[in-house]
Amino acid sequence: MTGAGVLDTAALLEWPLDALVGGFCAHSQMSEIETHDPVRAQLFESQGPCFESVSADALAQAKDAASATGDISGLSNVDLDVLALALDKQLPLVTDDYRLQNICSYIDHPWRGVIQDGVTEVRKHHLECRGCKRVFPGAISSNKDNHGTCPDCGSKMRLRRQ
Numbered sequence: 706m707t708g709a710g711v712l713d714t715a716a717l718l719e720w721p722l723d724a725l726v727g728g729f730c731a732h733s734q735m736s737e738i739e740t741h742d743p744v745r746a747q748l749f750e751s752q753g754p755c756f757e758s759v760s761a762d763a764l765a766q767a768k769d770a771a772s773a774t775g776d777i778s779g780l781s782n783v784d785l786d787v788l789a790l791a792l793d794k795q796l797p798l799v800t801d802d803y804r805l806q807n808i809c810s811y812i813d814h815p816w817r818g819v820i821q822d823g824v825t826e827v828r829k830h831h832l833e834c835r836g837c838k839r840v841f842p843g844a845i846s847s848n849k850d851n852h853g854t855c856p857d858c859g860s861k862m863r864l865r866r867q
């Protein structure tokens with residue numbers, strides 16, 4: 706496994722250091738690393754991936770794509786930075802985040818998983834309450850058989866394709 710790509714924070718935390726050399730990350734990820742693993746954050750200063758700034762254009766592109774698939778509400782600003790950097794550098798995005806994988810597939814941008822196998826088809830979907838029919842765009846549960854209950858009325862939720 707090699708780091709030639711834009712690495713999400715899971716990759717930064719889980720991969721061996723030498724696999725990260727040659728990879729790219731957004732500046733905003735550094736504070737996440739410092740929170741989770743301060744020792745690793747320090748090592749990144751001497752060896753590790755390149756930390757780069759994200760251009761406003763690429764960020765706008767990332768947000769557009771995330772809105773188009775309905776995934777944007779589940780993404781953090783750091784997630785959007787990581788996606789934008791991958792678009793900016795035209796490098797594969799290395800992520801296990803289902804939403805980021807989905808967006809990449811949608812805009813035909815290469816990605817690969819940190820650990821898991823990812824989605825094989827683009828899915829545009831949302832959760833919908835069976836009771837009050839409230840729709841939760843971009844709220845994708847990881848358990849395909851149990852989507853939880855509606856915060857408003859307590860009915861079960863179901864997954865609907867858009």
Ligand SMILES: [Zn+2]
Pocket residue numbers: 834835836837838839855856857858859860
């Ligand atoms: Zn409801």
